[in-house]
Amino acid sequence: MMESTAGQLVLGLLLLAVAALAFIAGLFLLVWLPLVVPQPHRRTPRRGRARIRATARTARDTIATRLRRWPVTATLTQVVGHPARMVVLGFGAAVLLGSVLLALPFATGSGQAAPVMTAVFTATSAVCVTGLVVVDTGTYWSTFGELVILLLIQIGGFGIMTLASLLGLLVARRLRMRLQLGTQAETKALGVGEVRRVILNVLRITVVVEVLIAAVLTWRFADGYGHGWGRATYLGVFHSVSAFNNAGFGLYPDSLMRFVGDPLICLPIVTAIIIGGLGFPVLFELRREWRTPQRWSLHTKITMGMTGILLAGGWLAIGLAEWTNPKTLGPLGVADRLLAGLVTAVMPRTAGFNSLDIAGMHDFTLLMHDVLMFIGGGSASTAGGIKVTTFAVLGFVILAEIRGEPSVHALGRKLPAGVQRQALTIALLGVAAIAASTLALLVLTPFALDVVLFETVSAFATVGLSTGITAQVGTAGHVILSLLMFIGRLGPITAVTALALRERTRRYERPEERPVVG
Amino acid sequence: MMESTAGQLVLGLLLLAVAALAFIAGLFLLVWLPLVVPQPHRRTPRRGRARIRATARTARDTIATRLRRWPVTATLTQVVGHPARMVVLGFGAAVLLGSVLLALPFATGSGQAAPVMTAVFTATSAVCVTGLVVVDTGTYWSTFGELVILLLIQIGGFGIMTLASLLGLLVARRLRMRLQLGTQAETKALGVGEVRRVILNVLRITVVVEVLIAAVLTWRFADGYGHGWGRATYLGVFHSVSAFNNAGFGLYPDSLMRFVGDPLICLPIVTAIIIGGLGFPVLFELRREWRTPQRWSLHTKITMGMTGILLAGGWLAIGLAEWTNPKTLGPLGVADRLLAGLVTAVMPRTAGFNSLDIAGMHDFTLLMHDVLMFIGGGSASTAGGIKVTTFAVLGFVILAEIRGEPSVHALGRKLPAGVQRQALTIALLGVAAIAASTLALLVLTPFALDVVLFETVSAFATVGLSTGITAQVGTAGHVILSLLMFIGRLGPITAVTALALRERTRRYERPEERPVVG
Numbered sequence A, B: 001m002m003e004s005t006a007g008q009l010v011l012g013l014l015l016l017a018v019a020a021l022a023f024i025a026g027l028f029l030l031v032w033l034p035l036v037v038p039q040p041h042r043r044t045p046r047r048g049r050a051r052i053r054a055t056a057r058t059a060r061d062t063i064a065t066r067l068r069r070w071p072v073t074a075t076l077t078q079v080v081g082h083p084a085r086m087v088v089l090g091f092g093a094a095v096l097l098g099s100v101l102l103a104l105p106f107a108t109g110s111g112q113a114a115p116v117m118t119a120v121f122t123a124t125s126a127v128c129v130t131g132l133v134v135v136d137t138g139t140y141w142s143t144f145g146e147l148v149i150l151l152l153i154q155i156g157g158f159g160i161m162t163l164a165s166l167l168g169l170l171v172a173r174r175l176r177m178r179l180q181l182g183t184q185a186e187t188k189a190l191g192v193g194e195v196r197r198v199i200l201n202v203l204r205i206t207v208v209v210e211v212l213i214a215a216v217l218t219w220r221f222a223d224g225y226g227h228g229w230g231r232a233t234y235l236g237v238f239h240s241v242s243a244f245n246n247a248g249f250g251l252y253p254d255s256l257m258r259f260v261g262d263p264l265i266c267l268p269i270v271t272a273i274i275i276g277g278l279g280f281p282v283l284f285e286l287r288r289e290w291r292t293p294q295r296w297s298l299h300t301k302i303t304m305g306m307t308g309i310l311l312a313g314g315w316l317a318i319g320l321a322e323w324t325n326p327k328t329l330g331p332l333g334v335a336d337r338l339l340a341g342l343v344t345a346v347m348p349r350t351a352g353f354n355s356l357d358i359a360g361m362h363d364f365t366l367l368m369h370d371v372l373m374f375i376g377g378g379s380a381s382t383a384g385g386i387k388v389t390t391f392a393v394l395g396f397v398i399l400a401e402i403r404g405e406p407s408v409h410a411l412g413r414k415l416p417a418g419v420q421r422q423a424l425t426i427a428l429l430g431v432a433a434i435a436a437s438t439l440a441l442l443v444l445t446p447f448a449l450d451v452v453l454f455e456t457v458s459a460f461a462t463v464g465l466s467t468g469i470t471a472q473v474g475t476a477g478h479v480i481l482s483l484l485m486f487i488g489r490l491g492p493i494t495a496v497t498a499l500a501l502r503e504r505t506r507r508y509e510r511p512e513e514r515p516v517v518g
């Protein structure tokens, strides 16, 4: 990191604040407003705090209604129309905003404006919480630039968790209404209480986890590596936010490789990543019912089970494959090998830090990475990929088919046909996106299949790991990877929302439960 | 090819004849017998040929009934049980027989017995009509060895066409009966007339195509390359049989590379491959109705359409990618480039000859090969892969899902849910088999992902193309590739039969039609 002048920094932070406010206002207009419907007012209480609250509620509903009728908002809402499209627009706006800020001269350490494609690529990578970089984050960007990236990561991670959760609620609501009414009932609205509850709870979980992890990391950076408390706090906060949001941006050019044997850096980061990758619906349920797994919803059971299986399996497979590799685990002691193996198993799902050299890994390990990255993490989480539930649903379909059962069951529940088809669609469209971009990059660049496939899967699943070719794939390659990150981040969730909202009513033979896929 | 002594050759041919007879008898007992049910006899005609025929029919039914009650046969039938299992057993027996014959000392040109794994691998490759080789066919084996390989190819190709067609009939019959009776009706028998019709028609198509193509090739080998008529006939027959059965075994160490610019060699071979890869159900229908495509069944329409699309697309993509590659198309004239491009587009589906150097191809072209090989050819054909109909069904499912349609339609027909799930199962189990064996080979061998993936896809889809590493993957690698060829050849057809036979009755809203998948 090179220092900006004090004046530049102040100007920059002001700009950042204005931008953040503008962005939040825009999101509010586009996303929150159409979701809010005035709730039937109870009788206005006579006095005290209740009265103030009631008045505030009335005022808010009035503002919302007025705003909704305001021509600008009304037009925008109509243009945007489908809730899934709003999410795409919101993320597009965030990328645009980030690109503009990162293209400012004082966003770089050198004081020269970054090339447009560098700014766009970095902004996309940050908003989509991917972590692929074409320039070294810690040395290329100024403090202002790094704060922009941090803001974009937080917007991206928070945005995907809340929006995916809200869309999931909307889908569940609509399907429930159709079932009850037996019609193609249409409703676009969520109760204001629900929206607030989701936003506040996501915020609460985010703040609690990020602050706790940042505190541990700050202490370790200060105590163990001799940084001053200011710098240590900056490092701690940056890595904590980046980890919880599964972003994979770091301030060291070698990611976490210098900390390969330090559990006090590695384990807090791994913890933040795993929590961030479970997804809000799971975290919300776990907080209430972590002691009674038998009462968990199907979605939580599948997500927790798959997370455990993929972590344990990845740890074992990668550990065994790399155990004696002189470029990775070979030179380390046994305890460090176990720690580095765990970190390496966690990162492809889909955090994107690395404490071992990816380019030095065995081809077997790279392909294991491809598989783990493609599967990804939990739905409505900061992790990417097709999501563990999508993968599990496909597994249950095949299991049922092999057993010759006419309908598909998972852990004692029947999976609706719609979910099966959505899982298939998401997985195969993911394969198609990766295949197409891999073919394109093979034509455009001199690199071989193994590293190109690693790069495209990493971009699609918003992982951010790389064998080191990201900077060298050329402008066309950067455009392809940017699109792939954007598609990978928003494709599954918007696709499943669009698909599910159009699903027709079906007859049910047994009680059904719908895990969130995508 | 090195010459065996005359005595060895005579002994060998005698052995071959005995083995072929034993094998046919075994197949007859295992496969034909349980499929035959005596038909109700009409009144015995008084005289003439009709009387002789009726007597023969009675005699045959009596023999079949007796044989079926014979303890050995009855036990075998009971052990084997499921028709799909019979197919596996039949192919296993053919591989065993071929391995024994190829392990005989005079099967090699040197007169020293081949190592067991070489014999087993070559026999598996021939029976599964794959064409992967660990030794050069033309120089390593004696004439006897080559004839064994030719016999195994013919058994494998003929076997898969007839058995897949018969299993397809059985499945269609059983589903029709269930629909009519509304019950889980069980019947294991096909009419003797149907079985005979399928076998005779497959035989007729095989003989006609192979003889015609062999004639053209023989003339070209004699007239254009100065071979004597005996040698030319041998070369013509071998390449014709190998091409029609999509086997990919050749007698030249460079496959067809020396004939890259000779349309009179390339085009007959390409024709035989395409015809062989359409599958018996399509060929049978085309012979009757080639002039009226609008009356074709859904299966034929999809197979013909996908074949056209994949050939044209592959030709275009591979041609463009390799146009200036100095190791492949670059040095050729324009006409030769077009011819070689066509040949290269045909071969991955799934013939396995090559007229260009695979190892010299661009990584883009290799990945295109992987995709084309995985998709493969037509059902109940000599081609491998998951089959074009399987691929198309998955495409139609995604299309329906994207359009928000509650049921899946293809070309005006509804696709039953069972077929959708079977297509998904076949495709994903294929991916799993390839992923597992690729991971294993990456651990066991020093080769990189691109060539290993090419090898495993080639084995699974019974293609037989290679970047040249087949001989160097070690014994464990050879075992894996052999298993993969066997699974790839029999997995899809037996899986779909087993799955479909267990499928329950469903209610139908619109007229349905069932394409054969797998």
Ligand SMILES: [K+]
Residues within 6 Å of the ligand: A129, A130, A131, A246, A247, A248, A350, A351, A352, A462, A463, A464
């Ligand atoms: K990431």
Ligand SMILES: [K+]
Residues within 6 Å of the ligand: B129, B130, B131, B246, B247, B248, B350, B351, B352, B462, B463, B464
């Ligand atoms: K082949």
